[in-house]
Amino acid sequence: MAFAAFGQNAGPSTVAPTKSGRVAWILLLPGLMYLGLFFLTPLFSLIITSLQVPDASGEIGRYQYGFAIENYWLVIESYWPHIIRSFAYALAATVLALLISYPLAYFIGVKARRRPLLQGLMLTLVIAPFFISFLLRTIAWKQIFSNESWIVNSLQSSGLLASDQYLVGTPFMVIFGLTYAFIPFMTLPIYSTLERLDIRYLEAGADLYAGPATTFRKITLPLSMPGIISGTLLTFIPIAGDYVNASRDFLGSTETAMIGNVVETNYLQINDYPAASALSVLLMLAILLLVTFYVKRSGTDDLL
Amino acid sequence: MNKPLPEDPMMRDLVKMARRHQMTRRTALAGAGAAATTLALAACSPAGSTSTALTPAVDVSDSEKTLVWHNWPAYMDESEDGKTYPTLARFEEQSGIKVEYKIEIDDNNSYYGKVKDQLALGQDIGADIACPTEWLVARLVNLGYVQTFDAANIPNKANLAPAYLGNSFDPNREKSLPWQGILSGIGYNKKAYKAATGKDAPTTMSDLWAPELKGRVGVLSEMRDTIGLILLEQGIDITSDSSLTLDAFMNALDFFEGKVTDGQIAKIKGNSYLEDLKNGDTIAAVAWSGDITVINAETDSDNFGFVFPESGATISADSFVVPMGATHKKNAEALINYYYDPVNAAELAAWVNYVTPVVGAKEEAVKLDPALAENQLIFPSAETLAKTHAFRALSGSEEQKFTAAFQKILLGA
Numbered sequence: 174m175a176f177a178a179f180g181q182n183a184g185p186s187t188v189a190p191t192k193s194g195r196v197a198w199i200l201l202l203p204g205l206m207y208l209g210l211f212f213l214t215p216l217f218s219l220i221i222t223s224l225q226v227p228d229a230s231g232e233i234g235r236y237q238y239g240f241a242i243e244n245y246w247l248v249i250e251s252y253w254p255h256i257i258r259s260f261a262y263a264l265a266a267t268v269l270a271l272l273i274s275y276p277l278a279y280f281i282g283v284k285a286r287r288r289p290l291l292q293g294l295m296l297t298l299v300i301a302p303f304f305i306s307f308l309l310r311t312i313a314w315k316q317i318f319s320n321e322s323w324i325v326n327s328l329q330s331s332g333l334l335a336s337d338q339y340l341v342g343t344p345f346m347v348i349f350g351l352t353y354a355f356i357p358f359m360t361l362p363i364y365s366t367l368e369r370l371d372i373r374y375l376e377a378g379a380d381l382y383a384g385p386a387t388t389f390r391k392i393t394l395p396l397s398m399p400g401i402i403s404g405t406l407l408t409f410i411p412i413a414g415d416y417v418n419a420s421r422d423f424l425g426s427t428e429t430a431m432i433g434n435v436v437e438t439n440y441l442q443i444n445d446y447p448a449a450s451a452l453s454v455l456l457m458l459a460i461l462l463l464v465t466f467y468v469k470r471s472g473t474d475d476l477l
Numbered sequence: 478m479n480k481p482l483p484e485d486p487m488m489r490d491l492v493k494m495a496r497r498h499q500m501t502r503r504t505a506l507a508g509a510g511a512a513a514t515t516l517a518l519a520a521c522s523p524a525g526s527t528s529t530a531l532t533p534a535v536d537v538s539d540s541e542k543t544l545v546w547h548n549w550p551a552y553m554d555e556s557e558d559g560k561t562y563p564t565l566a567r568f569e570e571q572s573g574i575k576v577e578y579k580i581e582i583d584d585n586n587s588y589y590g591k592v593k594d595q596l597a598l599g600q601d602i603g604a605d606i607a608c609p610t611e612w613l614v615a616r617l618v619n620l621g622y623v624q625t626f627d628a629a630n631i632p633n634k635a636n637l638a639p640a641y642l643g644n645s646f647d648p649n650r651e652k653s654l655p656w657q658g659i660l661s662g663i664g665y666n667k668k669a670y671k672a673a674t675g676k677d678a679p680t681t682m683s684d685l686w687a688p689e690l691k692g693r694v695g696v697l698s699e700m701r702d703t704i705g706l707i708l709l710e711q712g713i714d715i716t717s718d719s720s721l722t723l724d725a726f727m728n729a730l731d732f733f734e735g736k737v738t739d740g741q742i743a744k745i746k747g748n749s750y751l752e753d754l755k756n757g758d759t760i761a762a763v764a765w766s767g768d769i770t771v772i773n774a775e776t777d778s779d780n781f782g783f784v785f786p787e788s789g790a791t792i793s794a795d796s797f798v799v800p801m802g803a804t805h806k807k808n809a810e811a812l813i814n815y816y817y818d819p820v821n822a823a824e825l826a827a828w829v830n831y832v833t834p835v836v837g838a839k840e841e842a843v844k845l846d847p848a849l850a851e852n853q854l855i856f857p858s859a860e861t862l863a864k865t866h867a868f869r870a871l872s873g874s875e876e877q878k879f880t881a882a883f884q885k886i887l888l889g890a
Contacts, residue, residue, distance in 0.1 A: 232620065232873035233880065234593065255888065320693065321757040337691040341758070342743060421698075422749055427737050427889040435888055441587045442884045443877075 223450035234444030244451045252435050252452065256459070259432040262344070263413040266351035267359075270408050271401065273352070274359035278400070279393075281360075282367030299360050307354065311423045314350055315341055318424075342426030350418035355411065359404040366400030367393075402471055410460055432456050489601055531599035531801045533624045538807030542574045545805075546812070547581040547588075547607035549795065550748075551771065552657065554828035564825050568815045574808045579604070584747055585613045592800075596622040601802040606809040608656045608795045612701060615646035615870045623652050623798040630810035633817035636836045640862055641794065645870045654813055655794040657767075658832030660854060660865060661702040662790040664754060664764025664783050669693075673760055682710040682786045685761055686741055694736075695744035695753050695762030700883045701868040703745075703763050704729050705791040715791070715868050726879055734886045745887055754781060766854040767830035783854065785864050792865035794834065826855050 226239035249256070277299070285292040302310060318324055318340040328334040340346050370393065378388035416433025419425035425434070432452060439449035553562045562578060569576055581604070582588045588609060592602040596617070609617070617623050628634060634654065641655050642648065663679050671677060673689045685694050696703040705715050707729045714720035736742045744753050744762070751768055753759040755776065769783040799809050815821055819837030826833040827842065827849055833856065842850040853861045871879060 230873065233877045316756065319756050319758050339692055421745055421887065426743065427745065427887055430888040438884050438888055441590050443881050
């Protein structure tokens with residue numbers, strides 16, 4: 174499991190012998206070149222573009238190099254509701270995914286230990302949705318919750334929805350779609366830590382008169398923390414930048430546009446490349462800050 | 478020599494350059510290297526800073542009988558098994574020109590985004606001929622990105638319906654020629670509309686704002702169609718500069734925003750609006766004429782109707798243009814000439830269901846299928862055409878303002 178490596182750096186690392194320094198650098202070279210070419214270059218180009226100014230022609234989509242730092246203020250001023258909405262949706266979907274995934278991961282990793290067949294089957298089921306295209310799955314949800322579907326009809330007839338209210342296009346639907354899409358990214362890291370949980374700790378807890386709740390709070394939860402941290406990071410970061418679920422063509426509407434949709438519209442429709450780039454840079458900085466703060470607070474500094 | 482050229486436009490240019498010069502390996506490599514450097518530098522230079530006018534690429538049509546064509550989906554007649562394009566195959570046979578027909582355009586703005594850097598530098602965009610929508614064609618013509626046709630090579634241009642002449646960006650159609658005309662009006666689900674409102678069919682745009690249809694109305698994300706229809710409803714002449722002002726536009730936009738925020742309009746889509754009509758999510762929607770015929774055929778029913786609002790429908794077209802960097806203009810002209818022959822135009826129209834811009838196609842269609850020739854959405858009479866209006870060409874700054882304001886509503890607050 175690729176995620177296991179992500180959650181598994183608890184012990185102090187042994188310092189590599191200094192002699193092999195040059196070899197290490199040579200071995201690192203392909204990775205560094207990759208980063209330079211495919212991360213730093215686009216990042217540089219992105220930052221340059223975000224500072225461009227419109228050229229004299231006044232035609233749509235024509236910009237020249239400049240140093241328009243005010244582009245950043247302009248996009249914050251115009252799109253702050255979308256920025257807040259993106260992080261609110263990401264937070265809601267991450268919390269929901271955690272609430273759904275934790276019991277699931279606990280069952281697969283701890284309760285199903287003695288039945289390897291069941292464990293394998295359940296793990297496969299968690300991963301199975303990846304075999305189908307993400308877009309197709311999102312469109313399927315749109316069909317399932319469409320205006321004429323039985324779900325909407327029965328909600329309307331039972332009075333939970335007014336007769337002119339529908340599900341697709343509401344924030345509920347977008348958060349639902351986001352949660353659904355990212356559940357595997359939450360389940361797998363938590364599973365990988367819970368799978369190694371030593372049951373004898375739990376027995377010891379019971380022997381010392383701790384109730385199940387206390388045992389969970391004092392033993393299971395702290396031991397599964399690395400999994401929770403990596404799981405929440407793996408869901409929160411991509412959700413904040415997601416532009417599919419919230420798009421008008423899928424589960425969203427004009428009320429649910431997230432920052433990804435704003436970037437897409439600015440780039441492809443309005444041809445306002447500086448604004449799109451400035452928003453992308455802001456999104457990246459905001460996530461970087463939030464994640465740094467989160468990891469520091471949660472005491473798993475080794476992740477950084 | 479006969480290997481297909483690579484997809485990537487920059488690589489394409491390099492390969493072509495190397496082929497053209499047939500030099501010793503060393504000089505060819507040096508040339509390619511130098512070209513790569515200049516191309517790389519050019520690609521980095523900001524688009525628009527090139528103030529010198531672009532010049533057409535050298536036409537090699539006489540020696541290379543090939544042509545690459547970028548077009549929209551479902552825009553070419555297909556054989557029963559869907560594997561070949563009969564009219565296009567006949568053109569290849571008659572002319573000896575091999576046509577690479579590519580469905581590359583799905584959205585005008587994203588297509589422009591994809592090719593604009595090459596266009597601005599006068600480089601090959603990977604197509605000798607493309608058919609974007611008129612408003613984008615206007616932009617390309619104004620920016621000097623497209624070549625002028627040689628009228629002598631297109632004698633059938635005489636068959637062009639006069640309605641397509643006299644626009645502000647290319648009044649004599651020297652640089653652009655319509656491929657198919659597009660009408661937009663109201664598409665609706667006959668049964669559901671009757672059930673919801675008790676009326677047989679919508680007749681005005683105001684019918685879309687009926688409270689019974691709240692949350693079940695769709696509009697196109699194509700600004701000129703949706704806002705164009707609203708402007709017409711408000712009594713604005715969208716063809717005139719003096720009537721369609723910034724104020725008039727913003728006024729219509731405010732009205733539209735109201736309908737979006739109060740939930741009357743629930744879907745704002747591009748091509749995928751058809752899915753919503755088909756699965757019943759929308760009962761009535763701003764729609765493109767040809768599509769309604771297609772979804773009726775697809776669902777093997779007569780469930781969907783298309784009407785012009787009383788205040789008028791909008792008309793536009795997707796038009797042929799040859800980019801500055803294209804090297805097969807003469808072949809492209811042969812292709813246009815072929816499709817401006819009424820016989821071929823009629824055969825094509827029978828399949829794609831859009832408005833044919835070719836005079837005489839109707840008479841040919843009668844021979845194929847008399848009922849088809851009566852279809853006002855494919856062969857509109859003068860009376861029908863009088864109800865259609867083309868959104869006037871916008872200046873660069875107007876386009877910037879209008880588009881940004883419209884898109885802002887689509888993003889919500």
